[in-house]
Structure formats: C-alpha cells, structure tokens
Amino acid sequence: MIEHLFIGFQTIIEPVNLLILFVSLIMGLVFGTLPGLSGVMLCSLVLPFTYYMSPVQGLVMLVAIYTSSVYGGSITAILFRIPGAPENAATTFDGYPMTQKGKAAEALGVAILCSAIGGFLSVLILIVAAPQIAKFALVFGPPEFFGLCFFGLSIMTSLGTKSIVKGIIAGLVGMFIGTIGVTEMTGYPRYTFGLKSLYSGFAFIPIIIGVFAASQVFSSTEKMLGDSFKTTKIAAKFISFKEIIRIRWTIIRSAIIGFIIGALPMAGASLSAFISYNEAVRWSKKPELFGTGIIEGIAAPETANNATTGTAMVTLLALGIPGSVMTAIMLGAFQVHGIDPGPLLFIQHTDLVYTLFVAMLLGNIFIFVIGKTQVKIIVKLLNIDYRLLSPIILIFCAIGSFAIRNNIIDITSMFFFGVVGYFMRKFDYPIPAFVLGLILGPIAEKNYLLSMRLFDSDLLLFGTKPIAMVFIVLGVITLLMPIIRFYKQYRHVRKEQAAGKKEIGGN
Amino acid sequence: MKKADLTISGILFLASIYLYYVADCIPTPDQFRDVGAGIWPKIILTCMILACIILFITTFRTKDDEKTLSGKEGMTHLLMPVSLCAFYVLAMKWVGFLVSSMIFSFVYMYFVGCRKKAAIVIISLAVPFLVGLIFLKLMYIPIPKGVGIFKTISEFFLTF
Numbered sequence: 001m002i003e004h005l006f007i008g009f010q011t012i013i014e015p016v017n018l019l020i021l022f023v024s025l026i027m028g029l030v031f032g033t034l035p036g037l038s039g040v041m042l043c044s045l046v047l048p049f050t051y052y053m054s055p056v057q058g059l060v061m062l063v064a065i066y067t068s069s070v071y072g073g074s075i076t077a078i079l080f081r082i083p084g085a086p087e088n089a090a091t092t093f094d095g096y097p098m099t100q101k102g103k104a105a106e107a108l109g110v111a112i113l114c115s116a117i118g119g120f121l122s123v124l125i126l127i128v129a130a131p132q133i134a135k136f137a138l139v140f141g142p143p144e145f146f147g148l149c150f151f152g153l154s155i156m157t158s159l160g161t162k163s164i165v166k167g168i169i170a171g172l173v174g175m176f177i178g179t180i181g182v183t184e185m186t187g188y189p190r191y192t193f194g195l196k197s198l199y200s201g202f203a204f205i206p207i208i209i210g211v212f213a214a215s216q217v218f219s220s221t222e223k224m225l226g227d228s229f230k231t232t233k234i235a236a237k238f239i240s241f242k243e244i245i246r247i248r249w250t251i252i253r254s255a256i257i258g259f260i261i262g263a264l265p266m267a268g269a270s271l272s273a274f275i276s277y278n279e280a281v282r283w284s285k286k287p288e289l290f291g292t293g294i295i296e297g298i299a300a301p302e303t304a305n306n307a308t309t310g311t312a313m314v315t316l317l318a319l320g321i322p323g324s325v326m327t328a329i330m331l332g333a334f335q336v337h338g339i340d341p342g343p344l345l346f347i348q349h350t351d352l353v354y355t356l357f358v359a360m361l362l363g364n365i366f367i368f369v370i371g372k373t374q375v376k377i378i379v380k381l382l383n384i385d386y387r388l389l390s391p392i393i394l395i396f397c398a399i400g401s402f403a404i405r406n407n408i409i410d411i412t413s414m415f416f417f418g419v420v421g422y423f424m425r426k427f428d429y430p431i432p433a434f435v436l437g438l439i440l441g442p443i444a445e446k447n448y449l450l451s452m453r454l455f456d457s458d459l460l461l462f463g464t465k466p467i468a469m470v471f472i473v474l475g476v477i478t479l480l481m482p483i484i485r486f487y488k489q490y491r492h493v494r495k496e497q498a499a500g501k502k503e504i505g506g507n
Numbered sequence: 508m509k510k511a512d513l514t515i516s517g518i519l520f521l522a523s524i525y526l527y528y529v530a531d532c533i534p535t536p537d538q539f540r541d542v543g544a545g546i547w548p549k550i551i552l553t554c555m556i557l558a559c560i561i562l563f564i565t566t567f568r569t570k571d572d573e574k575t576l577s578g579k580e581g582m583t584h585l586l587m588p589v590s591l592c593a594f595y596v597l598a599m600k601w602v603g604f605l606v607s608s609m610i611f612s613f614v615y616m617y618f619v620g621c622r623k624k625a626a627i628v629i630i631s632l633a634v635p636f637l638v639g640l641i642f643l644k645l646m647y648i649p650i651p652k653g654v655g656i657f658k659t660i661s662e663f664f665l666t667f
Contacts, residue, residue, distance in 0.1 A: 031646075
C-alpha cells in the first residue's frame with residue numbers, strides 16, 4: 001500500500017497535475033463560497049473537459065473540486081450567515097454569533113482546521129478500509145435511514161434554548177414546508193393550491209439564504225435606521241493549538257459521525273453536519289451555550305461534513321455504486337475513459353486509485369494552507385461599512401437564489417422567507433430548528449414511507465431493525481433531555497421561591 | 508411578546524387544522540394502502556396542533572416579560588428594505604439584473620444613511636457588473652437581461 005501511495009505521490013507532483021489540483025481547489029472554493037453555486041454544479045460544468053484530459057488529470061480535477069467546495073460554504077456561513085450549501089447551514093448556528101462577537105478570524109480558523117482534519121482522516125479511512133465500509137453501508141435500508149433522520153430531527157428541542165416548544169414549532173414548520181409540491185412516491189401535488197410554480201416545491205437554498213442572510217440584513221437595516229446599530233471590532237486572532245486540544249473529543253466524535261454517514265448512499269454531508277452538531281450539544285456540559293457563538297458549534301459540523309468526502313467515495317470505488325450526485329458525476333468521468341469502478345478497480349487501475357487518494361490527502365493540506373492565508377484578507381471584508389455592504393449581500397442573495405433554477409420565483413421566495421426569518425428572530429423562534437426541519441424532513445418522509453411499505457404499514461416492525469431502533473431510542477432521549485432539564489430547573493426555582501416566602505413569613 | 512405568542516399559536520393552530528383537513532382529502536392509491544401522500548403531513552400537523560396548544564397554555568399562564576417589539580417605528584424601518592426588495596424583484600424581470608441591481612444598491616445605500624457619494628456610485632455600478640460578468644461569462648449561468656432597451660443595455664455591458 002505504501003508503495004502504491006508513493007507512486008501516486010510521484011504522479012501527482014508532476015507540474016501539470018499539481019497545477020490542475022491547485023486550480024481545481026481554488027475553483028471549488030469559489031463555487032462552494034458563493035450561495036447558489038455548488039461543487040456539484042462546477043463538476044457538471046467541467047465534466048466534458050475531462051474527456052480531453054488523461055484519466056488521472058480528469059479525476060484529480062473532480063475530487064479536488066469536491067473536497068474544497070464543501071469547505072468553501074463555511075466562509076460566507078460564518079461571515080454573513082449565508083451558507084454556501086445546505087451542509088454548511090449548521091455552521092451558521094455558532095459561526096455567525098462568533099462574527100458578531102468580533103471573533104470571525106477565530107471562527108474561520110476553526111472551520112479551516114476542522115475541515116482539513118475531517119477531510120484528511122476521511123481519506124485515510126478510505127485508503128485503509130474501503131471494501132469493509134462498503135459492506136457496512138449496504139446494511140442501511142429505509143428503516144435505518146428513517147431512524148437516523150429522526151435522531152437528527154430530535155435536536156430541535158435543544159436549538160430553541162429559551163423555549164423548547166418554540167423550537168419544536170419552528171422545526172415542524174420547516175418540515176411542513178418540505179412537504180409542499182408533487183410527492184416523490186405517489187406523484188400527487190400536495191398543498192400546491194393549483195399553482196403550477198409550487199409543483200416542484202420550494203427550493204431549499206433560497207429559503208435558507210432568506211431566513212439566515214436576508215433576515216439578518218433586514219434586522220441590521222432596522223437598527224441602522226433606528227440608530228441602534230453597533231459595529232463590532234474584528235480581531236484577526238487565529239485559533240490557538242490549546243483551544244484545538246480542548247475540543248479534541250468534539251472533533252474526533254464528529255469525524256467518526258462523518259465517516260459513517262458519508263459511506264451511506266444518498267445520506268449526504270448535511271445530515272452528518274446536523275447529527276454531529278446534535279451530538280456536540282448532547283455531550284456538552286454546557287449545552288445552553290450552543291447557538292451563542294462557541295467554537296465547538298463550528299468544529300462539529302465542519303469536521304463532519306468534510307469527513308464525508310472521503311468515505312462518500314467508498315461505494316463508488318469499491319462497489320461501483322455512486323452514493324451521491326457528486327460521485328455519480330465521477331462515475332461518468334470514469335466511464336468517459338472506459339474505466340468501470342468496482343471491486344476490480346483496485347486491481348486493474350491500482351495506480352489511478354492511489355493517485356486519487358494522494359490528491360485528496362494533498363487537497364486537504366492545501367485547503368488548510370490556502371484557508372489560513374486568506375483569513376486575514378477575508379476578515380477585512382467585515383471592516384467595510386455595513387451600510388455599503390448590506391445591499392451587496394442582498395444582491396448576492398438574489399443572484400444565488402436565481403442560479404438554482406434560473407427562476408425569479410426563487411428570488412421572491414428568498415425575500416419572503418427573509419421577512420419570515422426577521423419575525424422568527426423578533427419573537428424568539430429558532431431559525432436553526434426551522435432549517436433542520438426543512439432539510440431533514442423530506443429525507444425522513446421518503447424513508448418513513450418506504451419503511452411503511454416494507455413493513456406492510458405495521459409501525460411496530462421498526463422493532464425488528466436493531467440499528468433503526470438504536471437511532472430512534474437515541475432520538476427520543478435527545479428529545480426528552482431538554483424537557484427534563486427544563487422541568488428540573490423549574491422545580492428548583494419553585495423550591496427557592498417557596499423557601500423565600502417562608503423566610504419572609506418567618507420574619 | 509405574550510400577545511405575539513398567543514396570536515402566533517392561535518394562527519398556527521387554526522392553519523394546522525385546515526391543512527390537516529386538506530391532507531385528509533388527499534386520495535391514497537390502492538397500491539399504497541394506507542401510506543399515501545397525506546400521512547406524513549398529518550403526522551407533522553398533529554404534532555403542530557399539540558405544540559400550539561402547549562405554547563398557548565404556557566404563554567397564557569406566564570407573565571409578560573416586557574420584551575416587546577420596537578413598535579410602529581420598528582415596523583416602518585422594516586417596511587423600507589422590504590419594499591425596496593419587492594420593487595427590486597418586480598423590476599428585475601423587465602429591467603434585467605444589471606440595471607435593477609445598480610438602482611437597488613444605490614437607493615438602498617442612500618436610504619440607510621450612507622452619504623459617501625463616490626463609494627455609493629462606484630459600488631452600485633461595479634458590483635452588479637462584476638457579479639453579472641462572473642455568473643454569465645465564467646460560470647455560464649444565465650441572468651435576467653430584461654426586455655426592450657434594457658435587454659440591449661444588459662447585452663452591451665456583458666459583451667466585455
């Protein structure tokens with residue numbers, strides 16, 4: 001294996017290959033950063049060009065774009081609360097509050113470092129255990145996926161720290177919006193009320209951009225007009241090594257979650273980001289601090305979403321089954337060159353496979369180097385007068401929403417949900433819970449319906465699936481924990497009040 | 508805040524009941540037995556109805572925490588950016604992305620109190636132009652060009 005890795009390294013350091021790797025990383029970073037654009041979009045655009053390249057060059061280009069685009073989305077998520085892609089939505093929960101505290105550089109530092117660690121470890125896992133992981137991934141069917149989604153959704157009680165019930169309501173509204181449009185299973189137009197534009201449902205990205213970014217601009221504009229707007233001084237301090245050591249368990253746990261979910265077909269990086277955030281909250285001694293701007297809240301989703309990049313390649317390389325849209329495009333690139341991924345790939349094209357592994361490893365190292373050098377430049381963006389910056393953010397929100405389906409209706413829905421987000425903020429309804437429901441709701445529905453068909457509509461048969469049951473039980477515990485904590489606090493306050501009354505009575 | 512929460516829970520409660528009724532009317536094809544397109548929304552809306560009842564009761568029992576909206580003034584301040592955005596979206600279809608974005612950013616910056624004339628003019632012209640150029644020329648993503656003379660203007664700018 002070491003010998004093959006060495007050959008792969010020799011291939012990748014050839015000037016042309018290295019240039020392709022570097023340029024692709026930068027391109028992936030740009031596409032990942034800009035809302036509305038994505039790594040998938042860029043890979044689709046460059047796929048025809050790979051035909052004119054050697055298999056190594058074409059595939060290195062695609063894996064480099066894939067690796068860097070997942071990290072790119074965290075930059076705008078942290079600076080402006082605009083997640084570049086759904087997998088970066090969880091990063092906004094604590095990333096933007098850190099920016100508001102003047103700690104944008106530290107937040108970006110955590111994102112870069114954790115992205116690089118997650119991605120790097122994921123590739124190592126891919127190198128060492130690809131065939132074994134592929135077998136495990138095939139154990140996951142619809143009931144297991146439903147259990148996983150239920151577990152992910154259960155965090156909505158923890159995201160509304162001030163009011164549990166408001167968190168649940170926000171999450172349910174998000175889940176409901178995800179039901180609008182023609183259903184995948186039956187083809188029935190649901191809640192479209194005769195409007196053809198609603199047949200394909202709401203696109204997620206415009207809604208996410210609206211509730212996070214546009215609502216933030218509206219809030220800030222209100223403050224600017226009311227003269228209560230405060231500018232925050234941004235420190236350029238990068239994260240210290242001591243801090244990284246302090247959050248090591250969050251990183252390790254999130255990386256493991258990312259590896260596992262990444263290997264599951266069609267699970268995706270956003271699911272792993274939310275679940276790892278959920279776990280970070282659950283394991284924390286101070287869960288109430290999540291959402292207020294702490295580094296654990298960035299480390300968890302960023303490690304996990306990048307940790308999916310390596311293991312997502314497992315089913316493609318070891319079995320020839322693409323587990324995501326991105327790997328499906330890569331399958332196309334393999335086929336363009338007459339190569340069939342699958343068990344024989346490791347024997348027939350060993351050098352190619354190991355060159356890809358080395359490209360991914362180097363890609364993650366380059367991400368760290370590029371990211372670290374760009375932090376100071378990026379942070380300077382925040383020192384621009386917000387009165388000048390706010391319409392620019394809105395223009396990016398608009399064009400980012402439009403780019404998804406080339407439809408002006410998406411811009412309208414983005415601004416509409418911007419107003420919704422503004423009021424959610426005003427009345428303390430947690431936006432993260434809403435986005436969680438919006439993203440995970442449709443995945444949960446699809447797997448619930450498939451499971452019910454599999455079980456002949458007998459809900460109790462979930463009990464026959466141990467992995468699904470473990471997730472469901474964990475989900476119930478996560479749902480109940482904040483309620484129990486709230487009840488304990490309530491009882492404590494009542495006791496203190498009663499003791500206070502007795503004292504007054506005694507005096 | 509108390510009044511707002513009571514209103515929101517009331518509205519969501521009534522909306523959930525109506526939407527539950529709509530979900531209940533969704534036909535289930537024979538081959539899907541009782542797991543048709545209506546089952547998932549019904550689960551969500553049942554939970555929503557319960558959550559709204561809990562929110563209504565808990566809010567009703569608690570004292571107002573005096574955290575209220577900034578009143579009419581706050582709403583007026585929201586009205587300005589929202590109206591501008593509404594005009595921006597409406598104009599984009601006819602005027603195109605370039606011209607509408609230039610006007611939008613110019614007016615927005617002026618309204619929020621920015622008086623740096625040079626900065627306003629440069630940013631209003633440069634940012635939409637650069638964004639348009641990147642999306643159209645580098646990423647091959649079409650942007651709204653508008654109609655008539657505005658289409659000609661957009662095409663003229665983007666021929667660079």
